Amino acid sequence: MVTHLSANAAALKAQSPLKALAAAGCVLALAACTQNSPSTGAGATDGSSAGPLTVTSTDTECQVSATEAGSGNLAFSVTNAGSKITEFYLLADDGLRIVGEVENIGPGLTRDLVVRAAPGSYFTACKPGMVGDGIRNAFTVTDSGANLDAGSDPELVEQANKQYASYVKDQTEQLKTKTEEFAALYKAGKDDQARALYAPARVHWERIETVAESFGDLDPRMDLREADLEPGQEWTGWHVIEKDLWPPKPADNGGKEYTPLTDAQRTKIADQLVADTNELYTRTRDMSFTVDQIGNGAKGLLDEVATGKVTGEEEIWSHTDLWDFQANVDGAKVAWEGLRPILQKRDAALDAQIQLRFKELQALLDQHREGEGFVTYDKLTKEQVKALSDAVNALSEPLSKVTAAVV
Numbered sequence: 001m002v003t004h005l006s007a008n009a010a011a012l013k014a015q016s017p018l019k020a021l022a023a024a025g026c027v028l029a030l031a032a033c034t035q036n037s038p039s040t041g042a043g044a045t046d047g048s049s050a051g052p053l054t055v056t057s058t059d060t061e062c063q064v065s066a067t068e069a070g071s072g073n074l075a076f077s078v079t080n081a082g083s084k085i086t087e088f089y090l091l092a093d094d095g096l097r098i099v100g101e102v103e104n105i106g107p108g109l110t111r112d113l114v115v116r117a118a119p120g121s122y123f124t125a126c127k128p129g130m131v132g133d134g135i136r137n138a139f140t141v142t143d144s145g146a147n148l149d150a151g152s153d154p155e156l157v158e159q160a161n162k163q164y165a166s167y168v169k170d171q172t173e174q175l176k177t178k179t180e181e182f183a184a185l186y187k188a189g190k191d192d193q194a195r196a197l198y199a200p201a202r203v204h205w206e207r208i209e210t211v212a213e214s215f216g217d218l219d220p221r222m223d224l225r226e227a228d229l230e231p232g233q234e235w236t237g238w239h240v241i242e243k244d245l246w247p248p249k250p251a252d253n254g255g256k257e258y259t260p261l262t263d264a265q266r267t268k269i270a271d272q273l274v275a276d277t278n279e280l281y282t283r284t285r286d287m288s289f290t291v292d293q294i295g296n297g298a299k300g301l302l303d304e305v306a307t308g309k310v311t312g313e314e315e316i317w318s319h320t321d322l323w324d325f326q327a328n329v330d331g332a333k334v335a336w337e338g339l340r341p342i343l344q345k346r347d348a349a350l351d352a353q354i355q356l357r358f359k360e361l362q363a364l365l366d367q368h369r370e371g372e373g374f375v376t377y378d379k380l381t382k383e384q385v386k387a388l389s390d391a392v393n394a395l396s397e398p399l400s401k402v403t404a405a406v407v
Helices: 005-011 017-027 154-187 191-207 209-213 218-223 238-245 263-283 291-309 321-346 348-366 382-399 402-406
Strands: 053-057 062-064 068-070 072-080 086-091 098-105 110-117 120-126 135-142
Touching: 053 086, 053 120, 062 120, 062 135, 072 086, 072 098, 086 110, 098 110, 098 291, 110 291, 110 402, 154 191, 154 263, 154 291, 154 321, 191 209, 191 238, 191 321, 209 218, 209 291, 209 321, 218 238, 218 263, 238 263, 291 321, 291 382, 291 402, 321 348, 321 382, 321 402, 348 382, 348 402
Parallel strands: 053 072, 068 135
Antiparallel strands: 053 062, 072 110, 086 098, 086 120, 120 135
8 A cells, every 4th residue: 555554554443344344335325426516515415515625634633624514425625734645534434444535645735535425424534644543533424315326327337336346356366366376385485486476466456455455454464564564563464475585685674684484484474364365355255336436446546556666665575566566557447447438428538538548657567568577676767667657647637537527
């Protein structure tokens, strides 16, 4: 996540995951494409207002211009007035499930979040430094009377939602199979084979990373980077195994010789990764999605690239960042493509711009292919990294407008 949500969510309060998922599912109604403007003010009754709710995030405060808004399309304009990169979240009433998020807001920058919300209790949260539990405040969505289940394109909305749910289901199925194979190789000490499967297996995680990250308990157990560990936090998941398969030199390990994991430690870590993957698989069997979640998820996957993959920080030991990079782009593209029938009716020029930016970014990625995968990230020049970063930013800007266009 980057400085992931995996790190951020580690401190979220413990809840029954299935209860959290069920509670969140009741929070959001099906996001059909109505003509409502974003609902932005306290006491709004018709789902519309003159402008977005404003959020000012500092290093110590998260000031939201209102503590409630009418149901329908909610827009938050988030300004970082602090000295640290920050994030903003709208959380469900359990404090665990993410309804919407906007990440990587640098000092002095303003980013927008558009979500569709039914009446209920929520939390807003700013995370200066992108770590910890965040600065939270209660937020209420009142009943504006807006019809969340119908709109001008109900059939296209239903089609987009079903297609994305099917995609997530397929990717978790493939992730489950490959993770079990990878874990078995690792436990058996077949390190060369495990290293060869590491990146291809993780592709299926990265394609649906924003969905996986929405489970605040699973994500840190499965995908937390060592650099994001909080004091006293146990480190488990993919990147523990990554480090053990690509042991660092002392200079890259705090000046200390790396101590390989014992057979017992390998078994414990691998078995937990398999168990957590199976839990993710189970939880996503009956998930449903709304168009605002799909649109925000597409943008979130580009944020993942910008804050982790393009910097080379995600796979710091294996340097397989380009596999992750491509997978995040794949997931974002699938989400956008599912929304295209709606977007083309609403804003054909925006759709065409996104199509062009995806093509340009893919052309750059293809330059670094090697065999069935990619060159390792440490082989890229500074100029090549900058070109990729610029292409991600060029795509991220129009992609961030999709949600507002389709809800």
